[in-house]
Amino acid sequence: MTNVAVIYYSSQGNVHKLAVAAAAAAEKAGAEVRLRRTAELTSESVVPGNDRWNKAWAEHLESVKDIPEATLEDLEWADAVLWGTPGRYGLPAASLKQFIDLTLPLHSRRGLVNKVMSSFTSTATLHGGQESTILALNNAFYHWGAIIVPPGVADPVQLAPTNGNPYGVSSVSRNEAGNVDEDNLAAIEYQARRTVEIATALRRGLQSA
Numbered sequence: 538m539t540n541v542a543v544i545y546y547s548s549q550g551n552v553h554k555l556a557v558a559a560a561a562a563a564e565k566a567g568a569e570v571r572l573r574r575t576a577e578l579t580s581e582s583v584v585p586g587n588d589r590w591n592k593a594w595a596e597h598l599e600s601v602k603d604i605p606e607a608t609l610e611d612l613e614w615a616d617a618v619l620w621g622t623p624g625r626y627g628l629p630a631a632s633l634k635q636f637i638d639l640t641l642p643l644h645s646r647r648g649l650v651n652k653v654m655s656s657f658t659s660t661a662t663l664h665g666g667q668e669s670t671i672l673a674l675n676n677a678f679y680h681w682g683a684i685i686v687p688p689g690v691a692d693p694v695q696l697a698p699t700n701g702n703p704y705g706v707s708s709v710s711r712n713e714a715g716n717v718d719e720d721n722l723a724a725i726e727y728q729a730r731r732t733v734e735i736a737t738a739l740r741r742g743l744q745s746a
């Protein structure tokens with residue numbers, strides 16, 4: 538069986554919805570799946586003066602408390618990792634980046650080589666940095682010697698009006714909590730299936746090499 542870890546950070550539930558859909562789709566595609574969130578770094582939301590934001594953040598944090606936090610062992614276990622993060626100024630959220638910073642012991646013993654990596658994001662606006670967020674994540678994957686699997690436009694679902702990011706499935710939240718539409722969910726299901734398919738083929742190919 539192919540092992541897939543879905544590792545994500547979400548402050549208001551948009552990336553969380555994509556992550557849950559990715560995990561279900563990977564499982565349906567025959568993978569063993571772990572859904573993991575990265576640790577909250579602050580005791581308040583990062584927008585302290587915004588009551589609406591704070592409420593959504595606190596409610597979301599409470600709702601995911603039973604989802605285990607990601608560990609290096611999850612990365613070691615995984616053949617493929619689906620990474621999810623909100624876009625923040627075209628960059629991944631600090632929580633996810635902090636987890637990536639913690640990978641040095643694993644990276645130092647080449648523990649991430651040939652693992653399959655695929656990423657997804659959510660931003661408030663359509664041109665708010667979705668591609669650059671995914672590309673910024675990819676920088677770490679190149680260093681690890683991992684294999685990046687983008688969704689591309691290899692399935693018609695990517696042509697739906699609210700989809701279309703070939704770098705990684707992305708949704709536009711308008712800063713509303715959990716604002717992910719059905720086409721976005723269909724797209725992340727496709728990206729997860731594709732990730733499982735490529736990771737399985739790679740694992741089998743490397744085993745027989």
Ligand SMILES: Cc1cc2nc3c(=O)[nH]c(=O)nc-3n(C[C@H](O)[C@H](O)[C@H](O)COP(=O)(O)O)c2cc1C
Binds near residue numbers: 547550659713
């Ligand atoms: C510090 C910060 C920076 C952000 N930067 C951007 C940005 O550059 N472009 C954008 O469209 N949205 C930006 N956002 C909004 C989030 O990307 C957006 O609300 C996203 O849908 C949140 O996903 P989540 O619900 O999974 O946390 C930012 C939010 C925060 C807190």
